[in-house]
Amino acid sequence: MGGPRRVANDPLRKQRILDATLAVIAEHGVHRTTHRRIADAAGVPLGSLTYHFESLDVILEQAFQTLSDAMSERYSTALTEAPDQLAACEAVTDLICAGDYLPSREMRILLEMYGYANHNPVVAEACRSWLLRSRESLAVHFPPRACRAIDALVEGWPMHQAWEREPLDRDLVLSTIVAIAERIR
Amino acid sequence: MGGPRRVANDPLRKQRILDATLAVIAEHGVHRTTHRRIADAAGVPLGSLTYHFESLDVILEQAFQTLSDAMSERYSTALTEAPDQLAACEAVTDLICAGDYLPSREMRILLEMYGYANHNPVVAEACRSWLLRSRESLAVHFPPRACRAIDALVEGWPMHQAWEREPLDRDLVLSTIVAIAERIR
DNA sequence: TCTAAGTGCGTACAAACGTACGCACTTTCG
DNA sequence: CGAAAGTGCGTACGTTTGTACGCACTTAGA
Numbered sequence: 001m002g003g004p005r006r007v008a009n010d011p012l013r014k015q016r017i018l019d020a021t022l023a024v025i026a027e028h029g030v031h032r033t034t035h036r037r038i039a040d041a042a043g044v045p046l047g048s049l050t051y052h053f054e055s056l057d058v059i060l061e062q063a064f065q066t067l068s069d070a071m072s073e074r075y076s077t078a079l080t081e082a083p084d085q086l087a088a089c090e091a092v093t094d095l096i097c098a099g100d101y102l103p104s105r106e107m108r109i110l111l112e113m114y115g116y117a118n119h120n121p122v123v124a125e126a127c128r129s130w131l132l133r134s135r136e137s138l139a140v141h142f143p144p145r146a147c148r149a150i151d152a153l154v155e156g157w158p159m160h161q162a163w164e165r166e167p168l169d170r171d172l173v174l175s176t177i178v179a180i181a182e183r184i185r
Numbered sequence: 186m187g188g189p190r191r192v193a194n195d196p197l198r199k200q201r202i203l204d205a206t207l208a209v210i211a212e213h214g215v216h217r218t219t220h221r222r223i224a225d226a227a228g229v230p231l232g233s234l235t236y237h238f239e240s241l242d243v244i245l246e247q248a249f250q251t252l253s254d255a256m257s258e259r260y261s262t263a264l265t266e267a268p269d270q271l272a273a274c275e276a277v278t279d280l281i282c283a284g285d286y287l288p289s290r291e292m293r294i295l296l297e298m299y300g301y302a303n304h305n306p307v308v309a310e311a312c313r314s315w316l317l318r319s320r321e322s323l324a325v326h327f328p329p330r331a332c333r334a335i336d337a338l339v340e341g342w343p344m345h346q347a348w349e350r351e352p353l354d355r356d357l358v359l360s361t362i363v364a365i366a367e368r369i370r
Numbered sequence: 371t372c373t374a375a376g377t378g379c380g381t382a383c384a385a386a387c388g389t390a391c392g393c394a395c396t397t398t399c400g
Numbered sequence: 401c402g403a404a405a406g407t408g409c410g411t412a413c414g415t416t417t418g419t420a421c422g423c424a425c426t427t428a429g430a
Contacts, residue, residue, distance in 0.1 A: 010377095029304040031216035035418065047379040050419060108303045114344070115300040118293045119214040127348045145354070148345075149361040153334075156341015159299070163312045169330070172369070176334040179368035184360055195407090220388065232409040235389060 014052050017042045021063035026105050030060065030112045061122045064113045068130040071106070079137040088141035089181055092150060093174040096157045107158055146184040150177060199237050202227045206248035211290050215245065215297045246307045249298045253315040256291070264322040273326035274366055277335060278359040281342045292343055331369040335362060 020042030024033050035056060039046045053059045078095055082088040099107060117123040134154070138147040153176065161168050205227030209218045220241060224231045238244045263280055267273040284292060302308040319339070323332040338361065346353050 013378095029215075029300060031214075031218075031301070032304070033216075034416080036416085045379055047381080051378055056418065108300075111296065111300040111303065114347075115214060115296040116216070117348075118296065119217070124348070128350075131345065131348045145357050148354070148357060149338075152342040152345045153337055154341070155345045156339070157337040159344070160316070160337045160340045162299075163302075163309070163316045165313075169333070172330050172333060175369055176365060179364050180361060183364035183368070184357070198408095219386080221386085230409055232411080236408055241388070 010052070013044065013048065015066075017044060017049060017052060017059065018063045018066050021059055022067060022109055025060075025063070025112050026109050030116050033060070057120060060116060061120065061126075064109075064116070064123050065126050067106070067109055067113065068126050071110075072130055072133045075134050076137045079140060082141060085141050085181060086178075088138075089174060089177045092138075092154060092177050093170060096154055096173050097168050097170050099158060104158075107162055111159070111162075142181055143185050146181055149180045149184055153177065153180075195237065198229065198233065200251075202229060202234060202237060202244065203248045203251050206244055207252060207294055210245075210248070210297050211294050215301050218245070242305060245301060246305065246311075249294075249301070249308050250311050252291070252294055252298065253311050256295075257315055257318045260319050261322045264325060267326060270326050270366060271363075273323075274359060274362045277323075277339060277362050278355060281339055281358050282353050282355050284343060289343075292347055296344070296347075327366055328370050331366055334365045334369055338362065338365075 017038060021033065021038050024037050024041050028037065033056075035049050036046060038059065039049055049059065053062070075095065078091045079088055082091045098104075113123060114127065117127045131151070135147050135151055138150055142150060157168070157173065202223060206218065206223050209222050209226050213222065218241075220234050221231060223244065224234055234244065238247070260280065263276045264273055267276045283289075298308060299312065302312045316336075320332050320336055323335055327335060342353070342358065
């Protein structure tokens with residue numbers, strides 16, 4: 001029903017597997033992410049994984065790529081829409097405070113990605129590319145040196161917050177961003 | 186030779202295993218850290234691991250504890266020795282720039298620790314405790330709110346730098362720290 | 371309708387895994 | 401010296417792992 005299929009139904013299934021992979025990573029960590037757990041989470045047979053992906057490493061690589069693309073996009077959108085520097089400061093503050101609190105799913109996966117990237121060149125390259133894209137987004141509103149400092153904060157603050165029990169102080173974040181924007185040229 | 190042993194020679198061997206564990210994690214990542222690899226790296230028999238440690242998770246927990254203790258200590262020492270706030274800013278700058286560049290061994294292991302902590306309560310607690318200790322060290326020289334911002338930078342900048350190809354600009358780091366110290370109260 | 375090409379998966383297998391446990395060895399105490 | 405207590409490890413076992421591969425099924429062209 002729905003007429004004869006004229007193309008392979010790869011894309012949907014592949015994406016479903018990658019989404020499931022991120023879910024497994026978030027729940028169990030890379031060190032306990034296996035073909036079988038992914039297959040269960042995705043509701044697909046085990047053989048489907050080895051058919052669509054060359055190896056487990058490739059699955060992880062593409063799953064992490066999916067995540068970093070989504071984050072880049074959100075990052076870029078938020079900053080592009082800001083009309084002036086102050087609005088950009090607020091946008092960055094929102095990015096930092098989003099997911100606060102508790103350790104958001106995304107932050108958990110990101111930490112796994114960073115760890116894994118140290119042992120997988122493809123994912124390392126994905127990290128680097130994400131770094132550059134986020135810096136470009138910032139460069140629209142801030143001078144180059146301020147970009148570096150702000151970028152470090154965007155990276156560090158939510159990560160730091162992951163171990164914190166109290167919610168993040170939004171005013172403090174905003175003040176810090178503004179201070180950097182004004183003082184660092 | 187050396188006279189009769191009156192006590193078990195646990196401590197040395199346990200510590201050697203934990204050091205080897207960190208080495209394996211740095212080289213292969215948690216997801217490929219196994220009893221056998223640790224045993225090889227430490228130069229001890231496989232059975233020795235299961236004798237001294239209840240499980241692989243316990244080995245990882247204690248190894249990460251070793252690391253975070255060492256880092257806390259260094260952190261604390263560097264800040265305690267600073268006579269005034271400006272010196273403290275320089276000390277923090279040194280901490281951030283240390284290991285620059287390339288991805289230092291310690292940063293690699295730290296990333297693994299953060300990832301693993303999301304799936305292991307004991308390690309999560311170690312992260313939290315490390316967070317608090319580092320904040321206490323900062324509190325000697327900076328007001329509470331500035332501590333949070335600086336702490337986030339100490340976390341984020343080296344992490345960020347791990348994917349960067351160019352060396353870190355020390356003056357930029359110092360300027361940023363000073364700006365925060367002066368502006369955030 | 372028949373056939374060749376191609377898609378997708380169930381299953382099986384060798385390797386690697388965490389861990390249990392028997393046993394050699396050392397030390398202590400009478 | 402002899403035996404009990406305790407330390408430390410070699411080895412083996414059942415499980416889980418990543419991956420290969422044969423085979424059912426679908427589609428396209430004649």
